[in-house]
Amino acid sequence: MPKIQTSSLHSDFAVQVHTSIMDIVDDEAAIAELKAIWRQSPVMIFRRQSLDEPELVRFTQRFGHCETSGRKDIQSPYHEQIIYFSTLKYSDGRFVGGFAGGEDVDWHSDQTFQVRPATGAILYGTEVPRDGGDIYWANQYAAWDQLPADVQQLIDGRTGIYRYAKRYAMLNTLELQDKAKANALLNLPDAKHPVVLTHPGTGRKALYADPTTLIAIEGLSDEQNARVLPLLFEAGGDPAHVYRHKVQNGDMMMWDNGCTMHRRDVMQIDQPRLMKRTTFRLSEAEYCVPHA
Template sequence: MSADNPGLEIRPSDAPVGAEVFGADLSAPLSDEVFAACEAAFDRYSVLCFRGQSLTPEALLAFSRRLGEIKVNAFDQHALEGFPEVLKVSNLQDEGGRALGYADAGSHWHTDMSYTAEPPRRTLLYALEVPHDDSGEPLGPTLFASAAAAYDALDEETRERIETLQAVHRFAAKERGVKKPVAVTREQIEKNPDARHPVARPHPKTGRKALYVRKGECIGIDGMDDAEALPLIDRLSDLIVEDRFIYRHRWAVGDLLMWDNPAVQHVAIRDYEWPQRRAMWRTTVR
């Protein structure tokens, strides 16, 4: 319980990132004091989970807009009807087996929209339906790795080596690596040229450095041969996702999860199958 904000409780996880927030109802505007306390917790824990929310698309958008400018995702075919800024992340299907949402979102480690020149700081994901096993345990967890803690764990020599390096991030690099890409259109590819970002990237708000590189998303490093760059990208990528840096989020219906893309990488675990249902709404905020 916070002395300044009676009713607000922030419970950190055991991992380097992640905290649960209780006592903040996001269906109505938060007071300035509670909002500021949540923002301070976000700067510190990088992944916040507001439990037990009951949100309309309008309420999710109102909260998102208070945080910053909303970015529209490149996978625009899965926008929520009437709300182009809300992406449906879901495995739901219609009777003909047609996908009703973006089902494969985040099935490999990544940080959101790093392929853009100005990646969004935050992603918000609101859980409408969560799959579970026969004993009621939730399935489909999302894992978050602290890329800042991983940077802190580097030896001095590596830190100096990567200090000025810029990695090249490619939109849908994984999908485009196969012979017949089906998940992306030529128009989407043309709209999203490669982007360059520091390998050791200072956080835009806190200034804390984090590793901002990921194999499968980064196709190289500026001015460095692939023979040297790709193994370096692999090595840093593997470091980030070591167990010691990971928070495992167990979803519950009503969770509004918000994460700090410059500080963490994440992966959605696909340990469930239709007709087990998973449905979420997502916004991204600059």
């Protein structure tokens, strides 16, 4: 009998997982079952969790190598694998973490501007604002299926060019005020990834067309790129394939950036918020991992 029960939040794309994470973190069979669920449902929500930072890292590492952020300004002072998104402040006036308020960037997939993106992500809400801040995920399997056959044939097997400068132009005003950090990212070389990813376990194809970083598809003319890219971006954020989540205290949200995009609503900076995030590297033998 399965140990883990789920309920659908949006088709088979997003599910709520009815278990306490600390009840299963050391259970090999349960973790294997959870991985099987995740292959089919790339957004998983665990409600009413109570995790300290070592437990959050421990759970993350059951799925892949937990990355250490290069952003020391938003890093947890206790665990380098965790970053904070928050409206709270330290006693010296600095924000606790980053992305404190304002509008988020548009639909995006994390780290697409990097040569080797880490595609696994967990966000844990320890203090959630009363208003705003809802998080949305868009199903990129469905985005691929929605594309006209001629567009699918045109882009399948092709490589996209992804540039951080495009995203930087969209960032909210509180993000990356440090010019040295901004310049380091702006000077990154362009990344190249397939614009269509195939899950090695299920064979499902997912669109990988981040509108905040994708600037062109190799092998297409300027005219073809001008016609096709807007179609990809429209399909990627189609409301029919979007799950909207009203975050509650204790929610742990887990998603696969290889087959999803996400965004959030505007935040109210005068309301308390503290979210803890881990990012982890997934195996290309088991997941949709972009590589050129």
